[in-house]
Amino acid sequence: MAGSEIVVAEAFVKGALRAGITACVYLPDSCLTPIVRVFQRSPGVTMVACAREDEGVGIAVGLQLGGRHALCLMEASGIGFSGLILARAHVQRTPVIIVASHTAGAGEPFDYHSASALLSEGVFSGLGIPYEIAKESRGIEALIFRVVQTSLGQLTSFGLLIPPFVAAGADA
């Protein structure tokens, strides 16, 4: 992994832990794997590798009900699988935080990510779930801190979409 990826991942995890995150549910993804690896090295964080992203959102709902705060890391394609369980979480005011790559943000070069990019914002906006697209790597620690703070404070799910160039620290 490139050094800039690790710097971004470490900043991200630092902000998430500072905001109270104690669990990470994930499916491997090329952009977000450095963040997974840093979480795996973080003491006290429950790591759950799931088989489908919607299953992972279900697990995150359970973790939250049990008093743990989880991030769900996934490629945006998984947001498409997760519409129903995200809607249920939203209705019962159980906040789920989705962090996803391959979005409608700038810097997506590959055609095979087009469908994922199309649906990510569609699901969030369709369900009334607030979301942000990260614009630069430099502020990632503060951004994830604020996302978690808002999600837990307002009891709302929240989406954070991270384009590949931000995850890679290529803008730094």
Added chain:
Amino acid sequence: MNRLEAMAAIAAVRGDAAAVTGPGANSGLLFEQADTPATLYNMELGYASSVALGVALACPQRPVMSIEGEGSFFAGATVLSTIWRQRPKNLTVIVLDNEIWGTADGLEPTATAFGLDLGQLALATGWDTAHVHRPANAQELSVQVGAALRGDGPHFIVGKIDPKQDKTSASANRARPKRHILDCAVLMRAALTRDA
């Protein structure tokens, strides 16, 4: 066994176990027979056991169970591999399998009516035989659920429900929980985090 017998068998040994139930008849019957604040009813199709897994991981000292019909469980059956990967000792997954979708007129067969064996599916995803149970009747179900809730999990229990005796499958005949899902979530979180 019929579903009423099965749920009575589970209710008798529930104790303080947190529970997540799938959509349909199981939710209303558990509400009638063994409601507690730490219960989330009518979870969406395919997700009761994944939510229960999350609860179990968050609250390792508390017994946690999911109760689903086979139609709902199979829709989210990938969670079998994830549960076995995590192996929470306090999680019990109960599937009541009547081989019929529990909606509309209650006449549409599910995959288990055509040969799907959920116990074998668990074994195929890595589970060992000591943690997969197939009670033959309500008495065995009660004994196995009671033992499972005391620990050494995860446990996967598949009880066959006789569809000819199952009057609860059709929507019109079904008992329903008399608590809104929002209230269930608030009560459940309060009950579980007070323990913590």
